[in-house]
Amino acid sequence: EAGVAQSPRYKIIEKRQSVAFWCNPISGHATLYWYQQILGQGPKLLIQFQNNGVVDDSQLPKDRFSAERLKGVDSTLKIQPAKLEDSAVYLCASSLITKGEAFFGQGTRLTVV
Amino acid sequence: QQQVKQSPQSLIVQKGGISIINCAYENTAFDYFPWYQQFPGKGPALLIAIRPDVSEKKEGRFTISFNKSAKQFSLHIMDSQPGDSATYFCAASKIVWRLTFGEGTQLTVNP
Incomplete structure (x- = not known):
């Protein structure tokens, strides 16, 4: 089974620029989440989608x-x-x-300079 | 009321020893308590989880102990191995898929 792809x-971007991240969840997973993980901290939920x-x-x-x-599949942040x-x-x-266990992707490391 | 506090921040254990990480929560409505393992450059991966109707759950070398009255739960790693070196996060949620994470514990297991 393929994992979550990101x-x-x-x-790396300069402040005031814009950036977009892409996520393709595991096939059939209705629920999708975006978390922000600041260095040295636990992930913090930003947004949750159901379909x-x-x-x-x-x-x-x-x-x-x-x-x-x-279309309830890919997501962009x-x-x-x-x-x-x-x-x-x-x-x-x-x-x-129905199960709830969340499977995470490898993440996108963003550096704003 | 949504906080989950985790300790210690870092832990060094010798190979074969027992690693113990503790978490405390405030929201008594939480009903799902997972532990996640994260290696550098990877996303967190579910290690083991428990619900408040049991006081202990064991999977291989990993055990969760849960104390509902104290609002605390802990992860025990028996016979710790160098390959267990990672960051461990406890989490809790009221609805199983809305997770509030602790701050993380960086575990180092020395050979």
Whole structure:
């Protein structure tokens, strides 16, 4: 079974620029999550999708972050404009609704300079 | 009420020893307590999980002990191996797939 795929693996941008991350979840997984993991901390949930609908985006900084999940499969997370404090690893995860165990991708390491 | 506090931040154990990592939570509505293992450059991977209706769960060398009244749970790694060296995160959730993570423990197992 293929895992959660994310791209790119690394990205370096200047502050105030925009950036987008892509995630392809495990086939058949209805639930998709984006987490932000700042160095030395545990992952923090940014947004959760159930199929193509948003279930929880209470911790998403909506003035600069946006996410979508077209057709209930792939998802993109965008930051515009980026700030220095956005430097982190952005993790995508997916799960079967009935089981709940979340499978994580390798993440995208973002550095904002 | 959503916090999960984890200790220690780092842990060094000799090969063959027992590694113990502790977590405490505040929200009594939490009903799912997993432990994740993360290697450098990789995403977290589920190691073992427990629900509050049992006090202990064992899978191989990994055991979760759960104390509902104290709102604490811990991970025990028996016969620790150098390959266990990683960062370990406890987590908790009210609905099984909305996870609140602890701060992480960096485990080093010396040969």
